[in-house]
Amino acid sequence: MHTYMLGHIRAMKRLRSIWVPILMFVVGLIIGCGVTAYLGFRQADSYMTDSSLGGVGIKCNLLQLLQDGDTNKVIQSLEGEMDADILQYAAMKRKVPVHKLEPSVVRLITRVRDYRAAHPYSSGDPRIDRFVASILSLTNKTMWPNTALEPTATAP
Numbered sequence: 290m291h292t293y294m295l296g297h298i299r300a301m302k303r304l305r306s307i308w309v310p311i312l313m314f315v316v317g318l319i320i321g322c323g324v325t326a327y328l329g330f331r332q333a334d335s336y337m338t339d340s341s342l343g344g345v346g347i348k349c350n351l352l353q354l355l356q357d358g359d360t361n362k363v364i365q366s367l368e369g370e371m372d373a374d375i376l377q378y379a380a381m382k383r384k385v386p387v388h389k390l391e392p393s394v395v396r397l398i399t400r401v402r403d404y405r406a407a408h409p410y411s412s413g414d415p416r417i418d419r420f421v422a423s424i425l426s427l428t429n430k431t432m433w434p435n436t437a438l439e440p441t442a443t444a445p
Contacts, residue, residue: 376421
């Protein structure tokens with residue numbers, strides 16, 4: 290009987306030596322995922338809040354300029370905002386072939402390209418102007434440019 294109990298105790302110790310680390314790993318995984326999700330949601334909420342407040346500030350300034358009758362400053366500001374949005378979108382989608390973009394996106398790029406052809410705009414930085422022009426000319430190209438502000442397509 291005594292040998293049986295010693296064997297049982299040894300077996301329990303072996304089981305404990307296996308299950309305790311596994312249990313600790315699972316608990317750590319759950320806690321780590323929970324903390325990561327919490328911090329991720331906080332970061333996303335902070336970004337969305339800051340982004341929306343920035344948008345409100347820009348719109349307030351534009352509306353004040355419109356109320357004051359200064360449409361030229363409004364146009365300049367909106368053109369600069371559009372350049373920034375174009376550059377940001379191209380940076381996020383730089384590895385996506387143009388033929389894999391949604392048709393609505395290609396139509397929008399084409400619409401903006403046609404708008405810019407009718408209403409030329411210069412940011413004052415030739416590199417940015419060249420890069421934006423190369424992005425807008427990509428509806429008939431195969432790849433987006435890289436993010437180094439060096440156009441990979443010849444501007445129209």
